[in-house]
Amino acid sequence: MSVRRIPLTAPAPGHERYLTVHEFGAGEHIAYIQAGLHADEWPGLLVVQHLLQKLAELEQAGKIHQTIRVVPYANPLGMNQRVFGVFPGRYDLVTGQNFNRGMALSAEELVARVTPQLTDDAAANDQLVRAALRALVSEKTTEYEVHALHKALLTESIDATVMLDLHCDFGAMPYLFYGKHQVEQGQALAHCLGFPLSLEEDVRGTVAFDGTHTQPWVVLGDKTSAPFARPCFAATLELRGVQDVNDALAKRDAEGLLAFLEHQGFVSDSGAEPQPMAGTPERFDVEQVKLVQSTANGILVHHKPLGSRVRQGEHFADIVLLDRETPQRVAVEAPVSGLLFNLSHAYMVHPGVTLAMIASDEAVGEPGAQLCM
Ligand SMILES: [Zn+2]
Numbered sequence: 001m002s003v004r005r006i007p008l009t010a011p012a013p014g015h016e017r018y019l020t021v022h023e024f025g026a027g028e029h030i031a032y033i034q035a036g037l038h039a040d041e042w043p044g045l046l047v048v049q050h051l052l053q054k055l056a057e058l059e060q061a062g063k064i065h066q067t068i069r070v071v072p073y074a075n076p077l078g079m080n081q082r083v084f085g086v087f088p089g090r091y092d093l094v095t096g097q098n099f100n101r102g103m104a105l106s107a108e109e110l111v112a113r114v115t116p117q118l119t120d121d122a123a124a125n126d127q128l129v130r131a132a133l134r135a136l137v138s139e140k141t142t143e144y145e146v147h148a149l150h151k152a153l154l155t156e157s158i159d160a161t162v163m164l165d166l167h168c169d170f171g172a173m174p175y176l177f178y179g180k181h182q183v184e185q186g187q188a189l190a191h192c193l194g195f196p197l198s199l200e201e202d203v204r205g206t207v208a209f210d211g212t213h214t215q216p217w218v219v220l221g222d223k224t225s226a227p228f229a230r231p232c233f234a235a236t237l238e239l240r241g242v243q244d245v246n247d248a249l250a251k252r253d254a255e256g257l258l259a260f261l262e263h264q265g266f267v268s269d270s271g272a273e274p275q276p277m278a279g280t281p282e283r284f285d286v287e288q289v290k291l292v293q294s295t296a297n298g299i300l301v302h303h304k305p306l307g308s309r310v311r312q313g314e315h316f317a318d319i320v321l322l323d324r325e326t327p328q329r330v331a332v333e334a335p336v337s338g339l340l341f342n343l344s345h346a347y348m349v350h351p352g353v354t355l356a357m358i359a360s361d362e363a364v365g366e367p368g369a370q371l372c373m
Contacts, residue, residue, distance in 0.1 A: 001022060001023065001024050001055070001056055001059055002022075002023045003020060003021070003022050003023075004020070004021045004023070005018045005019070005020060005021075006018055006019040006020075006021060006152050006155075006156070008076065008077075008145070008148055008149060008152060009142065009145045009148040009149075011077070011080075011145055017076045017077070017080075018076070019071055019073075019074070019076065019152055019153070019156075020071070020072060020073070021069060021070070021071055021156055022052055022055075022069070022070040022071075022072065023067065023068070023069050023070075024055045024056070024058075024059045024064050024067070024068040024069075024070075025059060025064030025065065025066055025067050025068055025266070026066075026067055027065055027066030027067050028066065028067075029066040029067065029161040029162075029230070029265070029266070030066070030067045030068075030069055030159060030160040030161055030162075031066065031067070031068045031069070031160065031161065031162040031163075031164075031261055031264065031266045032069045032070075032071075032156060032157040032160035032162070032163045032164070033048065033051070033068070033069070033070050033071070033163075033164045033166070033257065034070070034071040034072075034074040034153065034157070034164075034165055034166065034209075035047065035048045035071070035072060035073065035074060035166040036072075036073045036074050036075055036078075036079070036166070037074040037075050037078075037099055037100050037153075037165060037167070037209055038075070038078065038089060038090050038099055038100055038167055039073075039075040039077070039078025039079045039081065039087070039089030039090070039099070040078070040087050040088060040089030040090055040242070041089070041166075041167050041168040041239075041242060042168070042242065042245050043166070043168045043239035043240060043242075043244050043245050043249065043250065043253075044166025044167065044168065044237070044239055045072065045073060046245055046246075046247070046250040047166060047239065047249075047250045047253040047254050047257070048070060048072045048166065048254075049072065049250070050247075050250050050251050050253075050254035051070065051254040051257055051258065052070060052072065054254060054255075054258055054270070054272075055068060055070070055258075055267075058267050058270055061269075063267050063268050063269050063270065064266065064267050065265065065266060065267065065268060066161075066265065066266045068261065068266055068267075069156055069157075069160070071153065071156060074153055074165075075089070075099055075149065076149075077092065077099075077145060077146065077149055078090070078092075078099055081093060092144070092145070092146040094144055094145065094146065095144050095146055097144075097146050099146065099149075100165075100167070100208045100209055101206070101208060102146075102150070103150035103153075103154060103209065103212050104206075104207050104211070104212045104215060105133065105136045105137065105140075105154075105158075105212060105215075105216060106136065107215055107216045107218075107219035107220070108219070109136065110129070110132055110133065110136060110216045110219070110220065111219060111220055111223045111224070113132050113135075114128050114129055114132045114220070115220075115223065115224055115226075118224055118226035119226070120226070120227065121227075122227040122228055122229035123229045125226050125227060125228050125229070126228055126229045126230060126231070129216070129217070129220065129228070129231075130158075130159040131159075133158045133159060133216060134155075134158060134159055136158075137151060137154045137155055137158050138155070140154070153209070154212070157213065158212075158213065160213065160232055160234075161230050161232060161233070161264075162232070162233050162234075162261075162264055162266070163209075163210065163213045163232055163233070163234040163235075164189075164234070164235055164237060164257065165208075165209050165210050165234070165235070165236045165237070166237050166239060167236055167237065167238050167239065168238055168239045168240055168241060168242055168244065169238050169240070169241055169242075169342050170241055170242060170342065170343070170344050170345045170346065171240075171241035171242075171243070171306065171342065171343045171344065171345040172238055172240055172241050172306065172341055172342045172343070172357075173196065173197055173240065173278070173279065173306050173307050173341045173342075174193065174194075174195040174196070174197070174237075174238065174239060174240050174278055175195055175196070175197035175198065175199060175238045175341060176189060176190060176193070176195050176197075176198055176199070176235050176236060176237050176238060177198075177199045177200075177201055177208075177210060177235060177236040177238070177286070178198070178200060178201075178210070178233070178234065178235040178236075179200070179201060179202070179203045179210075179211065179214045179218065179234070180200035180201060180202055180285065181203075181214075181218055181221075182214070182233050183200065183283075185233040185264075186198055186200065186233075186235060187283075188260065188263055188264075189235055189260050190281065191274050191277075191281075192256045192257070192259040192260040192263060192274045192275070193237070193253065193256035193257070193260070193274075193275055194252075194256060194274065194275030194276050194277045194278050195237070195256075195277075195278065196277055196278055196279030196280055196281050196282060196307075197279070197281075197282055197284070197339070197341055197359065198281075198282070198283045198284070199283075199284055199285075199286050199289065199359070200283060200284070200285055200286065201285070201286040202286075203215045203218055204218060204219065208236065209234075209236070210234040210235055210236045211234070212234075213232045213234040214231070214232055214233070214234045217231035217232060233264075237253075239253060241345065242345070243345070252275050253275075255272045255273065255275060256272070256274065256275045258270045258272035259272040259273055259274050259275070279307055282339060282359070284339075284359040284360075285363060286365070287363045287364065287365040288338070288359055288360050288361070288362065288363055288364060288365075289357055289358070289359055289360070289364070289365065290335055290336045290338070290357065290358045290359075290360050290364045290365075291354045291356075291357055292332065292334070292335060292354065292355045292356040292357065292358065293351075293352055293353065293354055293355065294319060294332075294349040294350060294351055294352065294353045294354075294355050295319075295330065295351055296319045296321060296330045296349075296351060297319075297321070297322070297323075297349070297350050297351065298319040298320050298321045298322055298329075298330070298348075298349060299319070299320040299322065299347055299348060299349070300317060300318075300319055300320075300332075300344060300346075300347045300348075300349045300355060301317060301318045301319075301320060301329075301347075302316070302317045302343050302356075303315070303316055303317055303318070304316040304317070304340055306340065306341065306342075306343055307339070307340065307341065308339075308340045309337075309338070309339060309340070310334040310337065310338065310339075310340050310358060311334065311337045312334055312335065312336055312337045313333050313334065314333060314334045315331045315332070315333050316332060316333070316334055316340065316356070317331075317332035317343075317355060317356065318330065318331060318332060319332060319349060319355075332355060332356075334358060335358075336358055336360035336361070336362065336364055337358075337360060337361050338358040338359050338360035338361050339358065339359040340356060340357075340358055341357060341358070341359055342354075342356055342357035343355075343356050344356060
């Protein structure tokens with residue numbers, strides 16, 4: 001194992017920031033795993049610590065066959081956001097940018113650079129594309145600290161064969177996002193983790209960190225008929241809710257990750273098994289996700305547990321109004337039928353804020369548009 005320290009831009013005189021990168025094994029294919037890009041999402045930080053222990057043991061035993069690169073905390077900028085006892089962590093305080101947006105590479109530029117050199121040799125094409133991706137990252141400008149952070153992370157990750165980004169939600173069932181062009185690998189990952197809910201997205205539109213890794217390959221596939229051997233598979237894991245930080249869950253998720261790494265040929269004889277499925281497996285397009293937004297100010301009260309099936313029009317929560325002469329409530333009804341997979345734990349709500357998310361039985365959003373969360 002090697003541990004590298006990647007210096008980041010200093011935020012102010014007298015400060016120093018850096019990333020830590022753990023690397024195991026050696027081999028052509030890279031599996032890249034990071035946690036905490038949204039610095040207020042902590043379950044993944046603990047999962048990675050369990051995983052690092054396992055990987056160190058496997059390396060000692062000679063059971064790592066490719067390269068596994070782990071960034072145990074991907075956002076030192078966000079982790080330093082401590083505002084009167086609250087850890088915001090989701091948006092850069094200088095630019096307002098969501099830490100998990102705005103780092104996409106130009107797929108058109110990639111196509112222009114590599115298309116003339118592509119041949120019928122799929123493995124050689126992969127190498128060509130990965131070299132071009134590394135070059136595009138190295139040319140990225142870094143006007144602000146958040147851009148320098150993204151560049152540093154992408155420098156470690158952009159040529160990966162497998163890229164897994166560990167996040168969590170407010171309060172949620174365990175679920176994952178991956179590109180709808182990679183259902184087979186996505187379902188293998190869901191199976192290994194025991195995550196019942198899979199959200200599949202078209203990565204041609206606005207992308208997050210995961211889609212930054214898959215979009216170039218998808219656009220190339222659209223624009224050329226050249227073969228590729230092993231384009232990057234990327235996924236975002238939503239490790240339940242912000243409060244779901246404990247050793248039992250972290251150990252389970254680390255085992256699931258290891259089982260997937262074994263499935264993908266990065267390790268062997270790890271002893272890790274696919275985890276028991278935490279519900280009935282279901283797949284939805286991201287466009288099928290309906291955000292339920294508040295229409296009032298007040299205190300949110302949920303009536304249905306996570307994982308419930310709701311019918312359109314079903315009363316599943318209340319907003320208790322605080323400024324009436326007598327106690328009053330506004331009923332929150334399901335705008336669509338579907339699976340209630342996300343419930344807000346921010347109980348003081350206001351108009352426009354998201355109260356819940358439902359994976360519905362029909363498309364309710366614009367195709368190709370990334371969830372604006
Ligand atoms: Zn997140």
